[in-house]
Amino acid sequence: MDRSRLEAFSDGVFAVAITLLALNLTVEGPAGKLWLGGQLSAKWPAFAGYLISFLTIGIIWVNHHALVRSIKQVDRVLLFVNQILLIFVVLIPFGTATMADYLPQNSSSARLAMVLYSGIFLGMSAGFGAILEWTLRTGHVYHPLPPEQHWPARRRFVGGALVYVISTVVAAFSAPAAFVLISVVAVYYIFERTPAAPGDGEEEKPPA
C-alpha cells in the first residue's frame, strides 16, 4: 500500500466535511416576512460554529499532512487508525449544527450539545494521537525519532489534546465557556507551531 492514495482519500474526506459545514447555514428566506438582518443575527451561533469548526478541521488537516508525509510504509493498522480519525472528522458538521442550535440556551441540553461538540474534537485528536503512536512504535517513517525523543513528542501532542479534555469537562458546566476555550485553541494554533511529527520538516523522500 502506498501513501498517496491514503492521502488522496483522507483529503477528499477532509474537503467534503469542511464544505458540508456550510449546509447548516440557512435562513428562512422571505416567506416568514422577517427582516433578513434579524434572521442572520439570530443565526450567529451557526456562523460562529462554522468559523471555529472550519479552522479546527484546517488545523487537523495540516497536522495530518505533516505526519503522513513522514510515513514510509503503510500497513493495515495505520489504515485502521486513520479511519478512526476520519470517523470523527465526518461527525464535525453534525456536532457543529447541534451545538449551534443549542448554544443560545442555558439548559442541560445546551451543555450536552457542547460536550458532544467538544467530544468529537477529542475523538479526532485521539485518532491523530493513534497515528503519532503508530509512527513512534513501528518506525515506518523516513527519519525515525530516537527512543529518547518519543516521550517529548508524545508530551507535545498530549498538551494539545488536553485542551479538548478540559473543554469537554468545562462543557458539562458551561457551554459558552467551553466554546470560548475551543475558539481560543483554533486561533492559537493558527499562529503557533503544531506538535512536531517525526521527520517533520525533513524530506519525505528517501535519500537517493
Added chain:
Amino acid sequence: MDRSRLEAFSDGVFAVAITLLALNLTVEGPAGKLWLGGQLSAKWPAFAGYLISFLTIGIIWVNHHALVRSIKQVDRVLLFVNQILLIFVVLIPFGTATMADYLPQNSSSARLAMVLYSGIFLGMSAGFGAILEWTLRTGHVYHPLPPEQHWPARRRFVGGALVYVISTVVAAFSAPAAFVLISVVAVYYIFERTPAAPGDGEEEKPPA
C-alpha cells in the same frame, strides 16, 4: 487509459459517500422542547448504522485499492465493472438511513429495510468480485496469478461475499440478527487480512 484517474475518481466517490453518511445524523433541536440526551438516545440506530457503514466502506476502499494497484492496463470492461461497484457504494447512505429508521421496529418493513441494506453490501461485494474476476481473466496485472491459484483466490473472495448472502437471507427473518452479523464482519475485517488480490504485497511498478 491509465490507472491513476480511475483511482482518483473512485477515491472521490468513496470519500463523498462516506461523508454523506453523516447527513442522516440530525436531531430535532430545541424546537421540540425534548431533552437532547433523549433525542440522541432515540437516534441510536442512526449512530450504529453510521459506524458500521463507515467501517464497511473503509474496508472495501482498502480492498479496492489493493486490487486496483496491481492493475497494469485499464480497459472498458474494467471501467464498467468499477462503475457497478460504485453504483452500490453511492447507495450506502440511502440504505443506511432507511435501515436505521426501521431498525427499532419488529415489522415486515424493518426486515425489508435490512434486506435492502444487506443487499447493497452484497451488490458492492459482487462489483468487487467482478473486478477480481477481470484481473484473473485478462491477466492485465503486474504479477498475474498462475492458473492453479485462480480458484484459491476466488474461494477467499467468495468466503467474504458469502457473509452478505447469509445476512441478506437472515434479514428476511430478523433485522437485528442481520445487523449484528454485518457488524461482526465489519469489525472482523479490521483485524484480519482481506482476500489476497493478484500481486498484492508486490511492487505496483513494472520491474525496471
Added chain:
Amino acid sequence: MDRSRLEAFSDGVFAVAITLLALNLTVEGPAGKLWLGGQLSAKWPAFAGYLISFLTIGIIWVNHHALVRSIKQVDRVLLFVNQILLIFVVLIPFGTATMADYLPQNSSSARLAMVLYSGIFLGMSAGFGAILEWTLRTGHVYHPLPPEQHWPARRRFVGGALVYVISTVVAAFSAPAAFVLISVVAVYYIFERTPAAPGDGEEEKPPA
C-alpha cells in the same frame, strides 16, 4: 497550466455530482405507517433515474478522460469549455430528481421535466463536443489528427450527440418514450466504443 489539475478538478466535480444523485433516494420512513415495500415501489422512477444518470455520467467521465489525456497544453479557452461541460454535469442531480418526480404522470409538466432532463444531457454533450473541437482546431494534443480525419471525428461525435437532440424532441411528445431512448443510449455505450478522441489509444506522454 498543466493538465493534471484540470483533471483533478473535473474528477472531483464528476465524483460529487454522481454521489449527490443518491440524495434523491429517500422514503418517508415509519412515520407514515406505509409498508416500506410500497414506498420503494412508488419511488421506482427515482431508482430508474438514479441508474440511468449514474451510467450516463460514468460514460461522459470515461470520454472526458480519453479526450483530456490526449491534450498537451491547456489554455484559457479549454478551461472555459470544460466549465461549460461541468455546469451541465452539476445540473444532472436536479434534472434527475425533477424528471423522476413527474415521470409517472401523463401531463405537460411531465413532458417538460423530460425535456429538461434530456436537455441537460444535450448541454453536457455540447460541452464535450466543444472540447473535441478545441483539440481539432488548436492541435494541442500529442498526436493531432490530420485534417482529412477531422470530419470523421466530428461525425462520430455528432452521431452520439444526435441521440440527445432526438430524445429532447421526443420528450416534448412522450416522456416515457424519451426516457427509454436515453436508457438505451446509456446501456448501448457501455458495450460500444465511444467516438475516438484524437490520440485515443496512444501514449499520452511525448516520445522521449
Added chain:
Amino acid sequence: MDRSRLEAFSDGVFAVAITLLALNLTVEGPAGKLWLGGQLSAKWPAFAGYLISFLTIGIIWVNHHALVRSIKQVDRVLLFVNQILLIFVVLIPFGTATMADYLPQNSSSARLAMVLYSGIFLGMSAGFGAILEWTLRTGHVYHPLPPEQHWPARRRFVGGALVYVISTVVAAFSAPAAFVLISVVAVYYIFERTPAAPGDGEEEKPPA
C-alpha cells in the same frame, strides 16, 4: 510541506462547493399541482445565481491554480491565508441561495442579501490577494518578480478586487444593479486574462 496536497485539498473544496450550488435548485414537484414551467420560471433567480456563482468559482479556481503552481515552498502562513480563501469559497452556496431567495423583491432584506453575496466574493478576493501578497513578500516562487514589478502586480489584482468593493456598495442601494455588475465581471473574466501571477506562464519546475 509540499504543494501538491495543498492543491488537492483546495481542488476538493472548490469541486464540492461548486457542486453544492445545485442543491439550491429544487422545484415543488407535482404535489402542488402547479405547472412545472411556472415553477421553473419562478425560480429564475436561483438559476441565474447558479450560473454566475459557478462561473465566478471557476474563475477563482483558475487564478488560484496559476498562482499556486508558481510556489516553490509552502509554509504555515500560506496555509492560513489559503484557509481564509476557502472559508469564503465554501460560503458561496449559502450566499447564492439567500441572494436568489430575495432577488425578486425590492426590500431592505433583498439589498442586505446582495451585500452578503457580493461581500462573500469580496472576502474570497481578499483571500486571493493575501496569497498574492505572500508570494511577493516571501519570494517562495520559482521566478520571483523583481521589486519594481510588485506594485504593477498588486495594481492588476486590486483592479479586479475593486469590482467587488463597488458591487458591495451598489448592493446597499440596488440589488439588481449589483447582480448585473457581478454577472458582467464573471462573463468579462472568461474572455480576459487574469492578473498575472508571479511566474505565471513559466515552468513550475525548477531548472534541472
